[in-house]
Amino acid sequence: MTHTARRMFELLEPICLVTFFADECNEELAALGHRTYWDGYFASRAAPLGRVPAEVVHAAFYSFADGEAALHIPSAWETIPPEASLAARERGSAASLRRILGAELTGSPGLERAADLTTKAATSAPMEGRVMYAGLRTVPVPSDPVARLWHSANMLREHRGDGHIAALVGARIGGTEAHVISALAQGIHPPETFGRIHHLPKERLAAVMDGLRKRGLVDTEGHFTDAGRETQQRIEALTDELATAPYDALSPAELDELVAALEPITAKLVTAGSQ
Template identity: 85%
Template sequence: MTHIARRMYELLEPICLVTYMADECNQELAALGHRNYWDGYFASRAAPLGRVPAHVVHAAFYNFADGEAARHIPSAWETITPEASLAARERGSAASVRRILGAELTGSAGLVRAADLTTKAALSAPTEGRVMYAALRTVAVPTDPVARLWHSANMLREHRGDGHIAALLGARIGGIEAHVLSALANGIYPPESFGRIHHLPKRRLAAVMDGLRERGIVDADGRFTDAGRETQQRIEALTDELAAPPYDALSPAELDELIAELQPITAALVAAGSQ
C-alpha cells in the first residue's frame, strides 16, 4: 500500500496547500485580529490541540526552531479563541478551493464522491502516536462537500506528518536538519537558502550543517553524501509506509474511484499553484 500512500499524497497535498499559498485563509485570520501570517498559522493549526503551552506546539510541529512557537503561542489566543481561529482556517481554505476549482468542479458529483471517500479514509486510521491527527479527529467534519474535502485532506496530511516525524526521530534527524535534507532532495543549494530556514541565525545554521557533516550526511560542500541520500530516501519510504493505514478502509474499487475523481481537482489546483 505504500505506493497508494504516495499517490494519495500527490493528489491531496495541493488541496491542503491552499491554506498556506492562497489569500483567503490569511484574510479570514487577519479579520479576526491576528497580527501577521505566523500568528494565524500557529493559532489555527494548533487550535485542535486546545490551549496547550508553546513547548507542546513546538513538540507537535517538530520542525520549527527553538522559540518560534513561543512568539505566537499562547499570545495569539489571548483575544481570539482557538475555536475561532480554527473556524476561520476552514472557511478561508474552503473558499480558496471553491474559487480555484470554479462552479463546474465544485458543484460536480465527482467532488462530492471524492469528499466522501477521502473522509472515509481520514476517519479510519488508529490515532495512537499521532498527536496532530488525533487532535483533528476531535473536530466536527463539515457538511459542505468542498469544506469536507479540504478538512479530510488536511486530516490525512497531519496523519502523514505525524508518521514523518516518527521516521525522522528513528533516523535521529532533528527538525531543522529535516529542512536541510528536504532542500537538498529538491535541488536547493546551498540548503541554508531554503525558505523555511534561511532566516535563522547563521551561527545556528552552521551548527546544523556541522552536525550533519560529522554524521556523514553531507560532505564538506554541504551536499548529500551517498549515506545522506540513502538516509533521506529511507525516511521518505518509511513515511509512505506509515501513511498507508487510512487507505485500508477503502476497497480497491473505491481507491480507483477516488483517484479518478481527484485527478481533475488536483490538476486544477496544481495549474493554479494552489493560490
C-alpha cells in the same frame, strides 16, 4: 500500499496547500485580529490541541526552530479563541478551493464523491502516537462537500506528518536538519537558503550543517553524501509505509474511484499553484 500512500499524497497535497498559498485563509485570520501570517498559522493549526503551552506545539509541529512557537503561542489565543481561528482556517481554505476550482468542479458529483471517500479514509486510521491527527479527529467534519474535502485532506496530511516525524526521530534527524535534507532532496543548494530556514541565525545554521557533516550525511560543500541520500530515501519510504493505514478502509474499487475523482481537481489546483 506504500504506492497508494504516495499517490494519495500527490493528489491531496495541492488541496491542503491553498491554506498556505492562497489569500482567503490569511484574510479570514487577519479579520479575526491576528497581526501576522505566523500568528494565524500557529493559532489555527494548533487549535485542535486545545490551549496547550508553546512547548507542546513545538513538539507536535517538530520542524520549527527552538523558540519559534513561543513567539505566537499562547499569545495568539489571548484575545482570539482557538475555535475561532480553526473556523476561519476552514472558511478561508474552502473559499480558496471554490474560487480556484470554479462552480463546475465544486458543484460536481465527482467532488462530492471525492469528499465522501477522503472522509472515509481520514476517519478510519488509529490515532495512537498521532498527536496532530488525533487533535483533528476531535473536530466535527463539515457537511459542505468542499469544506469536507479540505478538512479530510488536511486530516490525512497531519496523519502523514505525524508518521514523518516518527521516521525523522527514528533516524535521529532534528527539525532544522529535516529542512536541510528536504532542501537537498529538492536540489536547493546551498540548503541554508531554503525558505523555511533561511531566516535563522547564521550561527545556528552553521551548527546544524556541521552536525550533519560529522555524521557523514553531507560533504564539505554541503551536498548529500551517499549515506545522506540513503537516509533521506529511507525516511521517505518509511513515511509512505506509515501513511498507508487510512487507505485500508477503502476497497480497491473505491481507491480507483477516489483517484479518478481527485485527478481533475488536483490538476486544476496544480496549474493554479494552489493560489
